[in-house]
Amino acid sequence: MTASSATTPPGPDSPEPAPPPAPRSTSREVARALVSHKLAVFGLVVLGLLVVAAVLGRTAAPYDPNAVDVLGRLQPPSLEHPFGTDDLGRDVLSRVLVAARLSLVVGAIAVGIALTVGVTLGLVAGYYGRWVDDVIMRVMDVLFAFPAILLAIAILAVLGPGVTNAMIAIGIVYTPIFARVTRASVLSVREEVYVRAARSLGVGDLRLLRLHILPNVMAPIIVQTSLSLAFAILSEAALSFLGLGIQPPDPSWGRMLFEGRGFVQQAWWMGVFPGVAIFVTVLSFNVIGDALRDALDPRQRSAIEARGASR
């Protein structure tokens, strides 16, 4: 009689089986997480101001951004011209404000193009796999292999300079990132039991992708959108700096930076203020992106969930 083996040694209870998947963040929870993130609040405030400037456009600007005043050229910042005037006597503050609209619109549309095309390609590549995946992702790899700005310049060389073409070029440049991010998430989500369960009900591919897979891969895509907006605005500034994006006389931060380049010694304000505008905008999109990543990451959230919602 082996008495020793009869009883199992008393030990701690076996840990709970696998915890249920963390409940998805509701939009309210994400909003709360964003507000509790100090840097994100800064980003949201800056972004809010930018959006207000973009919406108001010329009505917010104290002067006509294109009004030339030869007598008042290269004036340092003063109460009359808080950001000074440029080499043609145009008010720098007005130009920076009006340029906000173009920069945001170009950034948003460019990222919109990249988002739509990239997410669609990523969904298809990840879901169907095999040769479809290979073809799509190798093309994306080729695009990815070029430095972003060089690729944009090359595309603009083919399409010709201009705002619309700049948006298309930037859109193409950022497509592979979205395709990759989406595909990576689809690869894991498509193996989920609920996807198989939906398939066992005879749900079609299109509906499966749209209703079951897309909502479950949104979190990384949202984060990527915010980060890409920052880079798209930076790319637009770079292209405009090179004269390939927004065309004069329309104001643009990149173009203003270019124009101020020749006057760094005499009129630092011509370059510094549009430069600060680019910097602050890109920074705010980046911190919002980071905060969103924190808010949407289920692994970091599970600890919070365990405390709050155990129903």
Place this chain on the structure above:
Amino acid sequence: MTAPSAASATAPSSSAPVLSVRDLRVSFSSRRGRAPVVTGVDLDVHAGETLAIVGESGSGKSVSMLAVLGLLPSHAVVEGSVEVDGEQVLGAGPERMRALRGREVGMVFQDPMTSLNPVLTIGRQVTEGLEERLGLSRRAARDRAAELLALVGIRDPQARLDNYPHQFSGGMRQRVMIAIGLSLDPAVLIADEPTTALDVTTQAQILDLVQDLQDRLGTAVVWVSHDLGVVAGIADRVVVMYSGEIVEQAPVDALYATPQHPYTRGLLGALPVLGERRAELATIAGLPPDPVARPSGCWFAPRCPIRAQACVTAHPPLREVGPGHLARTLCEVAP
């Protein structure tokens, strides 16, 4: 490969089976060569009956069922015949398979925690098949969904439709999964270990629920399980699978009264008996064979307590040992 003759594996029943599987073979290519995980399975499911498929992990029971619905990954090689209502569906196009799923053969999966999409409301998921497959309007689908939830015993179904899966307990989620599985009124419902992830009281409730629904709706149920104890209470016939093949098939009473295959007897011996004190639960020593390299004789021989010389050399065929009772064994077992 010696496949048992098709005729011998059919159950004694006059009606034509709703689901008829013949010589089903599934193999996956692995790094070490082709791995046949299902090696010639014959099954018949008749209207209104409960067929239980029992076996340990890796015996091929779930894979066989996924093959019936065409839900295996594309690198799986599936051969044989699957007939639903007399129509050959194995190898039919993706549109035919899509039409089959849910409508003719429904399925309920093992883990209720992961079988529901976390970002969609219960209502969206129950109405999905009703809208997409039956073409019901949103309004009508919602009403039907509430009926289905009431049918599976969820209180206040109308309000519950707007809840998300994380607001449901495991047992309730499994009820929802059953409601979804039944939503298109399939002739056969495949339940792939639907109670494994649940505690025993919830398990008992789900078992009662399925039996009750079966009585009311006349749905045939294929109950996949590794638990002979669960199966005893609900099955009409039991199929025992081992290493990708059927080793014994019998009406439920005959299987428990006179198990023929040593593996079946091992499984029955491993069940704990209430009120009986034992130092250790009986186990079957060893592991099932590697599907890439199975022994030449009986596949259970290396683990068999009553192995004879003949068992090592010849792979035994499935032979009839009683009325409707088939066993893949060479040994004569005294009851």
